[in-house]
Amino acid sequence: MSREVARAAAHWLALVESGAATEGDHAALQQWRDSHPQHEQTWQKAQSLRQRFSELPQALALASLDRAQPGRRAVLKRALGVAVLVPTAWLISRQLPIEAWRADLHTATGERRRLPLAEGASLQLNTATAVDVDLARRHLTLVEGELALNVPGPSALQVQTRYGRLRVSQADVCVRQLASGCRVSVLQGTVQVRDLKGQTATLHKGEQAPLSAAGLGRTAPFDVTQPDWRDGVLTAQNQPLGDFLRELERYRPGVLRWDPRLEALRVTGSFRLEDTDRILNLLAQTLGFEVQARTRFWVTLTAV
Known part of the structure; x- marks a missing residue:
């Protein structure tokens, strides 16, 4: 399972289990599942884990949560519930090998x-x-x-x-x-x-x-004069917006999705990485799309 597929499946699971998914979200999920056999296999694994952990004793689940960052515990509980926390954490853990931790x-x-x-x-x-x-x-x-x-x-x-x-x-x-x-x-x-x-x-x-x-x-x-991430900058020279957003995703926690019609728009400029929300807003103003944020961690870019 690739890290990208595991992360996508975890995000889809979180959205579906949160109860906030729209008909369009469900349709997009189905399209993602159908686009590659590995997507469907990973989704089925996620569903299997969700079912398995749905019977996890409440006390055990909360004890596990208490070992993590205390400030995030209540937020996670409210947003997703125990039944989705464990399988999502398992899927996310597949993105980084245990050696990374x-x-x-x-x-x-x-x-x-x-x-x-x-x-x-x-x-x-x-x-x-x-x-x-x-x-x-x-x-x-x-x-x-x-x-x-x-x-x-x-x-x-x-x-x-x-x-x-x-x-x-x-x-x-x-x-x-x-x-x-x-x-x-x-x-x-x-x-x-x-x-x-x-x-x-x-x-x-x-x-x-x-x-x-x-x-x-x-x-x-290789352009050795490009400041790139070493100086906290993400630089684009007439780059397709889709490629730029995929690179920007690496610096943002949560989910960033966009309308496929935005893929071919072109981006030129240097952007400070400490505020990726500002980058998205600047791009929206320049290229003429909309930024729709359910939360800070779930953002969708839509064509106007």
């Missing part, structure tokens, strides 16, 4: 962190990222998400991913771990890449390439 460093959705390392090196974590750190061995493990690593000195740092290992020395690199592989982008210097088969290659400044179980893919130019 146990990692030395991690960020929540929408959070970014910058950390100094030894000898002038620095590490940045993007949204929903988890990293294990072993500075004694000068070794980092990207468990999930995206990192940026700057190593100005000659003492190399190793970055282990699911699909291979990077050696970073006197270089600046971004690594994003995806469901099917990694994307490695070199901003400064050169980075050595060793794939799962033991083959090595070198990426130079201004290059990026996919790294997967099959090895390092073909290199392509």
Whole structure:
């Protein structure tokens, strides 16, 4: 099950069980289920879990909730009820492996962190990222998400991913771990890449390439002047709105949906990531669509 499908199924389950779903929502859910066999399989799993946990003793369910963030407990209870909380949590947990929760460093959705390392090196974590750190061995493990690593000195740092290992020395690199592989982008210097088969290659400044179980893919130019998430900015240059929104989703908790007719609209600009609601409102004013918010965590964009 992919993280994206698990998250979508969890959101659909939350909406249906909340009692707020409209006829249009039910129709959209059916369309989503019909669009891919994995969608239907995941939805059936969600329904099965909902039924299984509907008989969960109330005291046990509330005890589990009490272990989580206390401030969210009452909100979650009112919104969804115990019968949907547990299966939704199970589905959401499939988005991030358990190793992510146990990692030395991690960020929540929408959070970014910058950390100094030894000898002038620095590490940045993007949204929903988890990293294990072993500075004694000068070794980092990207468990999930995206990192940026700057190593100005000659003492190399190793970055282990699911699909291979990077050696970073006197270089600046971004690594994003995806469901099917990694994307490695070199901003400064050169980075050595060793794939799962033991083959090595070198990426130079201004290059990026996919790294997967099959090895390092073909290199392509990378715009090293783009500030991107490292500076808290999301930049678009004549980008389809659908692609932009899918990237913006990574920084927003909850559900963001949009009318398929909006997909092909074009976006150009730089947007500060600390206020994604403002980004949506600016886009709506510029491109002429409407933002409909049931709550802060359930937003739909509709064509006018």
